[in-house]
Amino acid sequence: MRKAARQLGMSQPSLTTQLRRIERTIGGLLFTRERTGSLPTPLGRSVLSRARPILADMSALVTAARDAAVNAQGARLRLGSSGSRAIPGWLRRLHTRLPDTDTTIHIDMSANTLLRMVAEHQLDVAFVHELDGFPLRVPAGLEQRVVADREPQFIAMASTHPLAGLPAVPLHGLAEEQWMADPTVDDECAAMRRAFTAAGLNPRLVYVRDVTTAAELVSAGEAVSLCQPTSMPRHGMAIRPLQGDPLTVRLLMFTRTPSAENAPANRALFDDLVAAYREVAWANPTYRQWLLRHDSPLLHSPGTPGGLADAGILAGSVAGTNGTEFERSTPPRRLTGA
The missing domain is CATH 3.40.190.290 (D-Maltodextrin-Binding Protein; domain 2)
Known part of the structure; x- marks a missing residue:
């Protein structure tokens, strides 16, 4: 969690809060915390596999929108x-x-x-x-x-x-x-x-x-x-x-x-x-x-x-x-x- 927070440019408590919010929305536990770190649950692995293509599509959409805005604004x-x-x-x-x-x-x-x-x-x-x-x-x-x-x-x-x-x-x-x-x-x-x-x-x-x-x-x-x-x-x-x-x-x-x-x-x-x-x-x-x-x-x-x-x-x-x-x-x- 600490490494993930650092890569995302946010604090670990903020990331933990966001993860709990996601789990409440989905209605299940996505990660279990072990002494050696966090591991995805079976539900977590399913969510990850479905989320990755969604995030890729969203990133492409945002990039296209920004490029269009640049062309419009100069x-x-x-x-x-x-x-x-x-x-x-x-x-x-x-x-x-x-x-x-x-x-x-x-x-x-x-x-x-x-x-x-x-x-x-x-x-x-x-x-x-x-x-x-x-x-x-x-x-x-x-x-x-x-x-x-x-x-x-x-x-x-x-x-x-x-x-x-x-x-x-x-x-x-x-x-x-x-x-x-x-x-x-x-x-x-x-x-x-x-x-x-x-x-x-x-x-x-x-x-x-x-x-x-x-x-x-x-x-x-x-x-x-x-x-x-x-x-x-x-x-x-x-x-x-x-x-x-x-x-x-x-x-x-x-x-x-x-x-x-x-x-x-x-x-x-x-x-x-x-x-x-x-x-x-x-x-x-x-x-x-x-x-x-x-x-x-x-x-x-x-x-x-x-x-x-x-x-x-x-x-x-x-x-x-x-x-x-x-x-x-x-x-x-x-x-x-x-």
Whole structure:
């Protein structure tokens, strides 16, 4: 039930309530709860077999209705993202290039939920992250482009922390700290625990969904938290790289596999996104230093300060994953309307 609720983007109590409502309507028990999980009853298996084609037909009907609405209302572009400081710059570029297009943004911390929405025609594009070692569940019919093949996750801590003055913080130096994680971010907790285990650590882990509260706890020295390297610190907060980069992600853009005539439009969307990400990456002093130390390809991109240029950098391969972002220009949860 917990996994199902996470995939549906809802709380477990809400899913349980909905399931009981369905059982009352049908007039029988659909699932039995065992110690190892929930199992369908014979009635439940019968309902599932009949419900699947109904849901498929309903999905096709909704998709056709939405496509008709788009044709009637004019050009529309529905973006989705799990949160990034690059989003405002991406929207700014899209508004400039497509002034007559109705562009909206939907924020959800679950990358898998966003991919499902693209596959179901609820979104046109999704900009998400994929944690190293925890591949996303990519539905059939989606095309992937790589914005950044390796983005490190930094650590946010109080500016008064004894390790805040280091250029890179060793993971073992934070063994006694209380770590925060957002349970709505796909696989974040599992990735953190894997990194702790590899380092021989077992720190305390607490779950905080509210970004503002998380930032206040960090600034007060009550906890530390992973954060995106493009994050800008608030008052009383320091953001530093983790020594050895034990947690990294890939930044990816997904669209439905386009027709030949739509491929150039998808490429333009991707180019705008890469330019927006490059802009915020270079603007952050701490991330900039990390990029310089690692001779990142990002430094050699067209238009990067310093005169370095290499058209092949971050070109984004086509084939066919977050730490907390404390300073979002867009709300941290769900927003419809740019």
